[in-house]
Amino acid sequence: EDQVTQSPEALRLQEGESSSLNCSYTVSGLRGLFWYRQDPGKGPEFLFTLYSAGEEKEKERLKATLTKKESFLHITAPKPEDSATYLCAVLARGAQKLVFGQGTRLTINP
Amino acid sequence: GAVVSQHPSWVICKSGTSVKIECRSLDFQATTMFWYRQFPKQSLMLMATSNEGSKATYEQGVEKDKFLINHASLTLSTLTVTSAHPEDSSFYICSARVWDRGSDTQYFGPGTRLTVL
Numbered sequence: 616e617d618q619v620t621q622s623p624e625a626l627r628l629q630e631g632e633s634s635s636l637n638c639s640y641t642v643s644g645l646r647g648l649f650w651y652r653q654d655p656g657k658g659p660e661f662l663f664t665l666y667s668a669g670e671e672k673e674k675e676r677l678k679a680t681l682t683k684k685e686s687f688l689h690i691t692a693p694k695p696e697d698s699a700t701y702l703c704a705v706l707a708r709g710a711q712k713l714v715f716g717q718g719t720r721l722t723i724n725p
Numbered sequence: 726g727a728v729v730s731q732h733p734s735w736v737i738c739k740s741g742t743s744v745k746i747e748c749r750s751l752d753f754q755a756t757t758m759f760w761y762r763q764f765p766k767q768s769l770m771l772m773a774t775s776n777e778g779s780k781a782t783y784e785q786g787v788e789k790d791k792f793l794i795n796h797a798s799l800t801l802s803t804l805t806v807t808s809a810h811p812e813d814s815s816f817y818i819c820s821a822r823v824w825d826r827g828s829d830t831q832y833f834g835p836g837t838r839l840t841v842l
Binding site: 646647649651656657658659660661664702706711712713715716717718 | 729731757759767768769771774816818820822828829830831832833834835836838
């Protein structure tokens with residue numbers, strides 16, 4: 616069974632304090648690994664798709680990396696507006712539905 | 726990125742009534758759409774997968790007669806909550822799958838908050 620585990624569940628940082636969120640996964644053939652950001656009361660906002668180990672993608676202060684067992688979402692010099700829940704999901708080859716982790720609640724204090 | 730809209734964004738209804746939620750892909754065609762439910766401080770729970778022109782595939786434990794899904798066109802899927810009860814109160818989110826030039830992504834709508842009194 617495909618599984619995704621995110622850690623930590625919650626993370627509080629000071630503005631400017633860089634850190635990383637972890638997404639560990641087991642999947643029967645990876646089609647893609649996805650990162651989303653979700654603000655309270657809103658739908659998830661797409662950030663990145665990673666397809667193969669070694670791939671990296673960046674967007675502003677965020678950088679996502681992928682290995683065969685896990686993905687990291689690195690956040691550099693975060694700002695309060697980066698506060699949100701970050702969701703990781705995997706799509707197995709031949710599957711239609713995403714398997715989500717429980718998310719990491721990130722809070723950036725000014 | 727692709728845009729998915731939902732309507733309404735929130736709805737309050739009386740117990741026993743039915744509520745319809747629309748999900749539209751605004752700038753692309755989606756052969757596959759998904760309906761999720763989310764409880765406070767929890768992750769997304771997939772309810773059903775909707776393929777255009779065919780019957781939806783429901784996840785285990787989801788009552789198909791209670792949550793009616795119709796995907797009549799490549800840009801519109803609807804979720805109807807029939808005979809709603811307070812326990813159906815939740816945040817409902819749809820998503821649409823985009824498969825373009827090797828890129829396979831799901832884009833989500835803004836969600837619909839349903840409150841059943």
